[in-house]
Amino acid sequence: MGALGELERAVMDAVWDAGAAITAYDVQASLEQAQQRTWAVTTVLTVLGRLEKKGLVSSDRSARPHHYRAVASRADHVAELMHEALGETTDRSGVFSRFVGGISAEDADMLRSLLREG
């Protein structure tokens, strides 16, 4: 992952950790604390804009400075990823290759007996 990817992740972490709507200045402060490094507010705003375009962050532009909040929690997104990769509902063939889907009880027993012998 490139430097921009790292920064996006750090900004997203700041938004998630905040739990409520925060401003770019709050994100900047949180980054500074986490990374011991100061990012320009314009950079933070650019990243927030990218995250918004990706549908991960929503903004309230009526407030000054603008407020940003996470569209969904970290756990929700992890659940979404797991569901996408493993769920039977979405058409995932060719998109993902999972190591193994579910296995039947008989197949599981057969593999267990193989392991006992080995």
Next chain:
Amino acid sequence: MTSVDLASAAAVPLLVPHATIVAVALLLAVVTIALAGPVPVALARASWPSRSPVLALLLWQAIGLAGGLSMIGALALGGYSLVPSWLALLPAAGLAVYLLTHLAITVVQVTRQRRRHLVLLDLLAAPHPTETATRVLDDAAPVAYCLPRGVGSVTVLSRGLLDTLDADALRAITAHERAHVEQRHDLLLLAFRAWRSALPWFPVAAYAEAEVAALIEMLADDVARRDVQDCDLARAILAVGAGRVSGAEPAEPSTRESDRFRRLAA
């Protein structure tokens, strides 16, 4: 001018005897019917593909490709033998365009789904400390999958999986996923998925896809088995799969998925 005049005006002199065109068209029609029914059914029922997945995969590709081409050819020649005009080729051209359009749509769909998934992975899954192109998803369920897309392929392992499995079993999983990535199995699946989406009313297309998917897993297992013991692979499969109920695959597949596990015991 009547329509008959129009047809004769557009007529092209035949380079081969009419009877030959009819014969070839009929032959192609027979090939199409064979490749649409009895041949894939027999292949899906046979037991040897589990022993030689490579050969079986080649056959499935040949069946898919030849089936499509013979269908187009039969339509083109059949039409031409009835009306010797380029207008008679339109149905065949339409079919070709229809099939290619479905392939294009499938590519776009798959690419979009992958991109969206990768965006989230970038933000949520930390890079694995030692394995390259591998990410760790913070979830307790034991899960392993990969997003195969050539150079940018990513293997995803869950924290639950890393906590449960020993190094050898994990190595079996990464070797298996690496095989998918290196052999570009995603492209093969993509082609069969496009085939199914173009012919949704055609059950053979659905179970061809299921067969190909199962054979690909065997192939990746075989690559992994060069590096790891069968029992390591079996342990990994049990850890990931035992907690989940099987089934609900597209179409009702053969027992090919079980065959994958039976081969380890053989």
